[in-house]
Amino acid sequence: MSSTFGRLFRAITFGESHCKAVGVVVDGCPPKMALSESDVQIQLDRRRPGQSKLTTDRDEADRVILLFGVDSRMTLGTPVAMMVHNKDQRPGDYGEMAFVPRPSHADYTYQMKYGIRASSGGGRSSARETIGRVAAGAIAEKFLRDVYGVEIVAWVSGVGETSAPDPDESAVTRAMVDDSPVRCPDAGSAAAMSDEILAAREASDSVGGVVSCICRNAPVGLGEPVFDKLEAALAQAMLSIPATKGFEIGSGFAGARMRGSAHNDPFVRKGGRLGTRTNFSGGVQGGISNGEPIRFRVAFKPPATIGQAQSTADFEGNETTLAAKGRHDPCVVPRAVPIVEAMAALVLADMALIQKTRQA
Amino acid sequence: MSSTFGRLFRAITFGESHCKAVGVVVDGCPPKMALSESDVQIQLDRRRPGQSKLTTDRDEADRVILLFGVDSRMTLGTPVAMMVHNKDQRPGDYGEMAFVPRPSHADYTYQMKYGIRASSGGGRSSARETIGRVAAGAIAEKFLRDVYGVEIVAWVSGVGETSAPDPDESAVTRAMVDDSPVRCPDAGSAAAMSDEILAAREASDSVGGVVSCICRNAPVGLGEPVFDKLEAALAQAMLSIPATKGFEIGSGFAGARMRGSAHNDPFVRKGGRLGTRTNFSGGVQGGISNGEPIRFRVAFKPPATIGQAQSTADFEGNETTLAAKGRHDPCVVPRAVPIVEAMAALVLADMALIQKTRQA
């Protein structure tokens, strides 16, 4: 079950880094939705390696192929499958890692869990698995946009010691985000972040970061009490992305330091509906969307695979030194932006379908 | 489905604040496990209202009744059900709230989601729902303790502006935690936290906080790639607790500011197994437990229901002022400690059962 996400709008990702292809089956997408490969490719292009000097220089085109579930550019209501070929397989780069588990990587735990693991690459723990997420998320997002006008925009709000000021969350767009290769809409912060990443790369090191995300125009009523609260589903979705260490919605950890009188979001009339003056809740009350923008942040650790030599132990427990070869991202957050958007879209689409069951 | 948590070790909570009882059905608990009401009552006593001046002074005994699934103090393998009667129903206290949705509470979103809501109390959004979680968690915890020796200890690490230093995570116990009513094992911090809570109560206000948790002796191999990573399941579990705003595992948001060379946890031989020198990973690598303590933190916002008058709008959008009556907690974190432990236990028990399917 662990490769399946969602209840009614379901994504089942498949494939591994060093096999022929990765992809996804989307089960539950409503029928008669216009869909073509370009709807998906646009987000895959934002995820692909080799986009800029800030990412790995492995250059992979990652062209999506729509396998079935779509006829004459319309969804059939039956499962949609998409595949991306793995172009640049370099099993040779991983030779040493057969004996030495990479610190803070999945090598050791996969071996212990299954008693066996893929002989090269990270198997299912590979970041290439996220291609399937991004492809499925693009479909979910199209559904949300077509039906509800939902807009989902994520951006890099932190890299290492650099934190960017919040943009105007009612106005920030993907175009603004993509203005800098680091995907931070604040130009000054973007430059500093870029410097941090290049410095880490220079040092054969890596650096962590934070991705913020806003979902505008999500309808009121998404999220299921008790255990499938919207923030709980988002938290699961985000912490399922490789390299994530934290999630906060609305006020988040800062909210834990506040008093209720300051934190409560007073209701006000907004056009024909009830809105809130502030949005410390992050668009969610009692686990259910309230019509305000859904705001959350995701912490990413620095990538585990670094060129710098590290003292560690091999599988036998013998001390050794490991210096990763291969071409790895010094920082994942620029490429994580479309992944965060995709997972947010998958959560909202699933919750929107569930909520439809309550309509007259 | 939203009242069900888990896949193999399942908790289905039931009941509402202002009905006769709340409770839980636990489906999937292994057979032939010794179990009696006292195993469950001990954690319910730590959750119940009226424990100290720091909590609501509603005094509810919350005695658990084991309904079935246990015979001669042994589990049968069939569902176990437990119930707690609601002693202190005061629907009258909520009169005004029928017309004015409480800011940052579930009143508005439940009404919008369902077009109807419970005429008094918070319905399923009530904190009394967590009684079922704590009861189910106590069973999960007993299973984990009996079979694997797992120890789960949560404590209050922050209240408002006060943050406590980390205790020795290899040694902290529930007894140390319960030494202060605020449930912070650091005596100095506990006193400051207690002052913050009392000051908030004095001001008819509320204050947020942070609960930290450690799970020791969890076996290696728990957590399912891709979407059911251990940290993803924990994140969902924690963000499903009312009033939570954030979750971080291991280094968390602080890890996003680090470099890989500092953040990576080098492997070292620990007795007969491979361990790590540091634990920025928080006991999880690639979504799978690595045998190190599982460490995470949960942010709780200040309770929404406060006695202070707040400017807000009624359901019609008319400006009004709301001052909650009734006896509400000025800060939830002292009572949230056993809830966090319960949800952690439910996640680990479920993952442990799934992992059993891989054993020869």
Add this chain to the structure above:
Amino acid sequence: MSSTFGRLFRAITFGESHCKAVGVVVDGCPPKMALSESDVQIQLDRRRPGQSKLTTDRDEADRVILLFGVDSRMTLGTPVAMMVHNKDQRPGDYGEMAFVPRPSHADYTYQMKYGIRASSGGGRSSARETIGRVAAGAIAEKFLRDVYGVEIVAWVSGVGETSAPDPDESAVTRAMVDDSPVRCPDAGSAAAMSDEILAAREASDSVGGVVSCICRNAPVGLGEPVFDKLEAALAQAMLSIPATKGFEIGSGFAGARMRGSAHNDPFVRKGGRLGTRTNFSGGVQGGISNGEPIRFRVAFKPPATIGQAQSTADFEGNETTLAAKGRHDPCVVPRAVPIVEAMAALVLADMALIQKTRQA
């Protein structure tokens, strides 16, 4: 998971024969549906023991109590729970069975599966578990009737060697069915069936039977390809009822003897829609309802617990003789009629909610 039925419209039954109560939690019932205990009681009265000389003479009133999820006779959209107290607990009747597993009963398999079993009664295998099904089904049925005008009518079409001719499936009602205690709408067959049952009782024996069911006015489009076809879901539902041995839809096993030219149901215009001239399909094509009546049959074996002495072996494998004490049904089909209706309603309600997700 095994006590949960359904995906969106979910029933979770609980309780055992010899504990205080049995019942059900219904999760996913749409909000704002009028509901009171009498909507449920009417079907429980058709299921209860002691209705006639054809059933066990244990007299249990089986009064349903609505615990929560309903406010001012309207569903809240949150889980609905219902409970029936166990009035007539007679653990003493089962003494001998502690050592001798009843042939063709669950005693042996529960013991082997769990290594333990309830010390009296059948635990979760008890027919009293079906009270929860009937209660949940009554809610599902009310939803289907209110929203779509669905009519579900089951009847006894076979007892032992007696088979009844098919009634007019477009017209048969529950009132016609209940005209005879055996619940066969054909008076002549009903008399013969009644004789067969009384003869079996006289002989301290039991006898099997068949329940037929028709669901009229089910909307077109229910059922999910590939694995959740409507007939697959119905088959699971029916074979989950205790004592069932077979299920057939439409032509069933007789259809296996036919040629396609005779079996195919030609399309014809029926009012504003497309219907079929014949209904060998049983209202389902390709796993999806086609708007014609859904017709199926369920085989029930003779009850395993009989008063007659049987040669068998005890748990140790020693030959012995067993003659059941207690008051057991000589034939289950008259009381199984509302259970079959309930399970059909649960399937259709679940499928109807899923299909709602495809509506514009």
Add this chain to the structure above:
Amino acid sequence: MSSTFGRLFRAITFGESHCKAVGVVVDGCPPKMALSESDVQIQLDRRRPGQSKLTTDRDEADRVILLFGVDSRMTLGTPVAMMVHNKDQRPGDYGEMAFVPRPSHADYTYQMKYGIRASSGGGRSSARETIGRVAAGAIAEKFLRDVYGVEIVAWVSGVGETSAPDPDESAVTRAMVDDSPVRCPDAGSAAAMSDEILAAREASDSVGGVVSCICRNAPVGLGEPVFDKLEAALAQAMLSIPATKGFEIGSGFAGARMRGSAHNDPFVRKGGRLGTRTNFSGGVQGGISNGEPIRFRVAFKPPATIGQAQSTADFEGNETTLAAKGRHDPCVVPRAVPIVEAMAALVLADMALIQKTRQA
């Protein structure tokens, strides 16, 4: 969710008749199991078209390709995917059917359910979908055979008016079954069945049939009360196969005509375990396997697509005549044998994994 079968041992089939490929993802297969393509191909060869004059003469090799999840012929514990290319796509054959829904086929219901359908072929209702089932089932079966010694053998026991006598269920093998192209181990019946099928083909007609199945050496304890009883899971599995109309286990519908004293299976000592003298239960008591052979039968209707002209209506309701072109099976049961075996294996493997969670 509807393309996913199973809970722990999961098969997710994908693809349509007239797209490039069909296949399956198997999630939950235990790690370190020897597996190669030939383990799967052997069953696909028994399912493929063009095997004999009794089946469609479309000749498709249906070579399976193992995409990932296996490394050096060992399962990794991560999802296994397999694919079969569609060689013989003939969309042109279906031209007329765009306007006239085939009687008793999925054309009409798919169109009504989704408001759209695949422009050629049957989309997901195509029998080619079952390739994924057979491939997944072959893996499940290998797991069951390697770990428990389970043997699953299905055969054709009825075609049209011909019914075969039961073989010796303790001895019948696939080799005996495959001795005749019709896959009936009784030579005389096989000849008669063959004649019936050829006569139907000659008449541009089709004919139904029955597949029987036996599962030997299944461990005691498989099946989950209440709703996931073994027979309920098998019934769902079998009724999810295209063209099925009925399922019966053990005595089945014949059992409904029996008395308890004759139907009950007395316990006897069998070697070191408790067995039963007769097996009217079909290897299942109280929804749980009892160690005796699991016996069941599945009814298949005559294929809907026939060459004979049929009077019917088009989508508009206008009377018309339809005579299917293309090369279709006159009878599905010879090729359904491996599909029934596959679905049985998927059910048993899933139940076996669930039962493992109860082992010490």
